[in-house]
Amino acid sequence: xxxxxxxxxxxxxxxxxxxxxxxxxxxxxxxxxxxxxxxxxxxxxxxxxxxxxxxxxxxxxxxxxxxxxxxxxxxxxxxxxxxxxxxxxxxxxxxxxxxxxxxxxxxxxxxxxxxxxxxxxxxxxxxxxxxxxxxxxxxxxxxxxxxxxxxxxxxxxxxxxxxxxxxxxxxxxxxxxxxxxxxxxxxxxxxxx
Numbered sequence: 001x002x003x004x005x006x007x008x009x010x011x012x013x014x015x016x017x018x019x020x021x022x023x024x025x026x027x028x029x030x031x032x033x034x035x036x037x038x039x040x041x042x043x044x045x046x047x048x049x050x051x052x053x054x055x056x057x058x059x060x061x062x063x064x065x066x067x068x069x070x071x072x073x074x075x076x077x078x079x080x081x082x083x084x085x086x087x088x089x090x091x092x093x094x095x096x097x098x099x100x101x102x103x104x105x106x107x108x109x110x111x112x113x114x115x116x117x118x119x120x121x122x123x124x125x126x127x128x129x130x131x132x133x134x135x136x137x138x139x140x141x142x143x144x145x146x147x148x149x150x151x152x153x154x155x156x157x158x159x160x161x162x163x164x165x166x167x168x169x170x171x172x173x174x175x176x177x178x179x180x181x182x183x184x185x186x187x188x189x190x191x192x193x
Contacts, residue, residue, distance in 0.1 A: 013184070016137075017047035018070040021063075022158040028054070028066070031074075036184070040071050047071070070165045072137040075184055080134045083185040088124040090181075092116065130190040132178060138165045141180075141189045150177060 015032040030050040032043055047068065089095045133145030142153060156168045172180055172189075181188045 013073060013075040015043035015046070016070065016072045016074055017043065017050070017068065018072075019047065019051060019066050020069045020158070020162060020164075021066040022160075022164075023065060025160050027069075027162075030054075034073070040182075043071050043073070044068060067164065068166050069162060070137065070139075072165075073182055073187075074136060075186060077185055078136055079185045080131075083134065083181075083183040083188050084124060084127050084131070086183040086185060087127055087181050087188055087190075088120055090183075091123045091127075092120050094120070127188075127190065130193070131188060132191050133189040134186055136186055138169055138180070138187065139163070141187050145189060150175070 013034060015034055015038075017030050017032060019028040020026070028051060030047055032046045032050065034043070051063070086095060133141040133143075135141040135144050142151070151168065151172060153163055153168065156164045156171075158164065169180060172178055176192065178192055179190045181190060
């Protein structure tokens with residue numbers, strides 16, 4: 001098989017960063033390639049670097065009072081069941097939160113017998129029952145959920161009607177009534193009920 005015949009496989013996805021100034025209608029967007037799922041803090045730092053690079057084009061007045069409105073991981077594969085399986089593996093220690101599969105040497109001391117697999121199946125079933133919504137972005141997750149589940153979206157709108165999804169996600173985390181789990185396959189919203 002020649003090199004030209006081999007399938008082209010890329011790894012990872014990208015982070016979409018959307019920054020807005022609440023007092024203007026203007027918006028800054030950047031796409032940050034990422035070989036693997038990383039933390040939002042990493043993505044936000046990369047967005048700040050990109051914004052600093054692009055400041056001469058946008059002007060400094062925009063950045064005074066600007067805030068991140070959305071930070072979304074765009075996976076290559078969006079799949080609800082894979083996201084649930086990944087979250088279950090995360091819960092039982094089968095994967096690392098942001099690096100993915102743990103190397104075999106890291107888990108060499110762990111015995112993953114029938115008891116571990118039974119626990120994995122139990123966690124997977126529990127997570128499946130807890131799902132409120134699934135999607136790529138928090139906006140998609142909230143739309144898929146249908147009902148608000150005690151979350152006030154309108155409280156996070158600016159004067160132009162745009163929702164600050166970063167603040168909304170922080171409020172969901174702070175309320176601790178539900179959990180957002182970002183996986184390499186999409187974002188899960190789970191009821192802690």
